[in-house]
Each structure stands twice: as structure tokens, then as C-alpha cells.
């Protein structure tokens with residue numbers, strides 16, 4: 840998990856992922872942009888909430904922010920042990936999910952969306968492709984040995 844932000848025009852920030860969710864945040868009014876890498880552990884620790892707070896110290900306002908949650912392993916694919924699902928759902932109840940096969944799973948996208956809403960970010964957009972189900976995207980779960988794809992954000 841990690842997050843970073845900038846107020847510097849022309850400086851591009853990048854988040855590299857394969858199944859974890861890339862999250863891009865921008866406050867076009869305060870002119871602050873940020874990225875976070877929010878997989879299961881990062882989501883549990885609230886990396887996106889920490890990023891919103893950090894950006895707020897530079898004048899960003901959640902209600903002015905635009906968030907994009909990029910491609911990630913979906914809640915119907917991201918199988919985890921039952922205890923892990925319980926553990927994650929204790930922190931973010933929206934994460935509770937079940938795979939198509941009926942086994943325990945976590946829905947990272949739903950969890951991050953809930954966290955953003957809790958932080959008063961209302962403009963939440965999705966690239967809701969599932970990395971595991973989309974052959975064009977890298978997936979650690981699907982391929983084990985795999986590359987990473989990146990989300991970039993910058994200000995003009």
C-alpha cells in the first residue's frame with residue numbers, strides 16, 4: 840500500500856498494480872492530485888482515506904474531488920480464506936463478498952467506494968474491468984508471474 844500527491848503542474852504520479860486497485864484523486868479547484876495503491880491490506884489500513892486527508896492539508900476539499908477507481912480483481916473473483924473475509928469486513932463491511940463458486944471473497948472496489956463516500960468524496964468514477972477476467976490486463980492472481988499496469992495522473 841502507498842499513496843502520494845502533488846501540487847506541482849506537469850509532474851506525473853504513477854501507481855503500478857495487478858489486481859490491487861489503482862485509485863486516482865484530483866481536486867481541480869485546489870489543484871492537488873494524488874494516487875493510491877489500495878489492495879486488501881491497504882484498503883483495510885485506509886490508504887485512500889489517508890490520501891484524502893493528506894491532500895486536504897494542501898487545500899483540497901473532498902466535495903471538489905474526482906476519484907477514479909481503476910481495474911482490479913472483482914468481488915466475484917477475489918477468493919480469500921473465510922477468516923480473512925471476516926477480518927476485512929470488520930474494518931469495511933462493504934468488502935464482504937462471495938465468489939461465483941460460492942466461496943468467501945472480498946470486494947475491494949466496493950470497500951474503497953465506501954471509504955471515499957465516508958470521506959465525503961461524491962464524484963466517484965470506475966473503470967470496473969476485472970483484472971482476473973480481462974486478458975488484456977495484468978493479473979497476479981491469474982498468472983502468478985506477471986507484469987504490472989500503471990495509472991497516471993498529472994495537472995496541466
Ligand SMILES: [Zn+2]
Pocket residue numbers: 912913914915916917969970971972
Ligand atoms: Zn472478476
